[in-house]
Amino acid sequence: MYSDLCALLEMIIMSHVSEVAEFQSCSCDTFQAAIYPLNQPALLKGLDLGPALKLWRSPDYLASRVGPKPVKIHVSQSPKMDFVSKNFLYRTLPFDELVHRCSDPGQKKEYFDEVYYLRAVGDNPRKDIANFTTDYPSLVSDLILPQFFPEDKLFSSVLRVASPGLQLWTHYDVMDNLLVQIVGRKRVVLFPPSALEDLYLKGDKSTVVDIDTPDLEHFPRFSNAERFECEMSPGDVLFIPALWFHNVTSLGYSVAVNSFWRGLDDKFYDSKDTYGNKDPPQVQRALQMVDKAMGLLADLPDSFREFYCQRLITRAKDKMTNNVD
Template identity: 55%
Template sequence: MAYLQKKMSLPQYTCVNKEIFLQNIYPLRKPVILKGLDLGDCRSKWTVDYMSIAGGNQEVKIHVSEVQHMDFMKKNFIYRTLPFDQFVHRAAENKHKEYFITEDEKYYLRSLGDNPRRDVADIRQQFPNLAADIRIPQFFEKDQFYSSVFRISSPGLQLWTHYDVMDNLLIQVTGKKRVVLYSPQDALYLYLSGDKSEVLDVDNPDLVKYPLFSQARRYDCVLEAGDVLFIPGKNGYFYHFSVEQI
């Protein structure tokens, strides 16, 4: 069966300030790529060696997978703990001398609060030295700001398709990230289970098992270092992304 899913690109804006964002972009409730924002020193400072020193040796809980496509529903990964400095170096490797499953396993860190059951992720609390390097765009009031989730992953890793209920500013500091989004209007084609889609490989889906998926319209983009992707939460844009490199 031919895979003919319609693909569309996202609009891009350059050097947007708070006034422009709130007046011209936010009210449309559509995802856009923001370029040319001042993100601080992280753009130049966040090398593997620097982050491993500045981030310290605190232990972090990570996902470890022996395959490229991580599946949250089937749990085709394991949770393990590593000192942050060791994790950063492992995540930058394609082959590992030390590993949990295989020498080409992949890693993913999604930072958690100090008490994961009670505290939200906050880079200023969990990674204060690294937080000092990044300037998060101040488009919202402080009481509207919920969390700042710090993410690092191995080259080529793809996360499961899912959606968030809150507005997101996805900041790409280093490397590249491919992002695929779907409109909430196409939810019936996405085979949702809760906030996640059963369709794991959106590029080569099983259309015998998921025949309606080909009718979903997809929005494709590649985030370069320094790009910020605004994903509106109220409209529930489902998104799937893969990190090309750190």
């Protein structure tokens, strides 16, 4: 019975799955003219990423190039990191130690029960933006990061190291993203911005942690969400447009570097954002106003509150399509 239900669920979910489009050895001009304007994820293959592809395959090489630099990491007992139940904690480890624990989880019994995830941050994460070039100078000459956007639009470049199996929750970022996979394979599931209502968001993250066997009693709309999927191999670059939700599973020990790029005018980015995931300041203010508006309706009886809440939604939608003065 349970397996029938799972099979049915899989069928429902699979009916909304598309493959991410692949492009071979594309140039900057092709990217800008033919790929970027589609506002769809794209898997770029065959780009020249430099010797990192070969060199970083050796955990000893990577560990010794960076050495014992302290890095702040997520540690969890479960590979499925869950920001709702907060099943992870932060710990600081020497970088070389982190690489050895991720690449050889069996080396000690106590490490076997833990999964690790490094999302590099600046020296002072509250103020400094991750910059692969200045934060990891000994690795810079190994890697050619794709330059598909104007240089002055680069916001950050982020080194990511993960244990086998680690799954990062579904979230969106406000900037365009080029994710360069260097060591190991990765499964990426993406949802378009239009799936927002089906993803049960809390801030920039989806509260549906298990995207393959979701609890449809709690999240009935989740099965409607259109999804795109791809598997990244070493050397692949995934273009993730701003506001596209993504859920990433490292299929083995994984090393990647992604870069975030500003696609909009600077005034649409929060100057205090060091991660690239804060909504535009204008949107943050608008959301506060919505909270205030809902506060004004708070004392109405339920039936009136629901009715006027719908009126607010209709009005906002009409404004979007210019039907209201």
